[in-house]
Amino acid sequence: MSYDAHITRAEDWPESEEYPITLDELKEYFQTKKDFHYSTSFSSTGPVSLTIAGEFFIWNYGDTPVPFHFWNGRLIVANPDNEILAKMKEIALDLNANLLGDEGESY
Numbered sequence: 224m225s226y227d228a229h230i231t232r233a234e235d236w237p238e239s240e241e242y243p244i245t246l247d248e249l250k251e252y253f254q255t256k257k258d259f260h261y262s263t264s265f266s267s268t269g270p271v272s273l274t275i276a277g278e279f280f281i282w283n284y285g286d287t288p289v290p291f292h293f294w295n296g297r298l299i300v301a302n303p304d305n306e307i308l309a310k311m312k313e314i315a316l317d318l319n320a321n322l323l324g325d326e327g328e329s330y
Contacts, residue, residue: 228299
């Protein structure tokens, strides 16, 4: 089972569509970040290969690409570690947004 962290302007992440961060806003923001790139899909290879269509801002975290998935007015990262959460908090502050966990906990 996956644990997600959400960058949202809502106080409760399921309400993100009511207080959206827009795709255009994110494209403009991430265009200035040299360690991110935009993609309309994310692929992962290993024992199982997977490609997911969608709106992604991929962070080059060392040798590991970390997908920030734009969905319903928010950015989502699955299973973030402490360094990823720190990057998410930085982005949330820049976007005047909140960083929330699946259970509504605030970071």
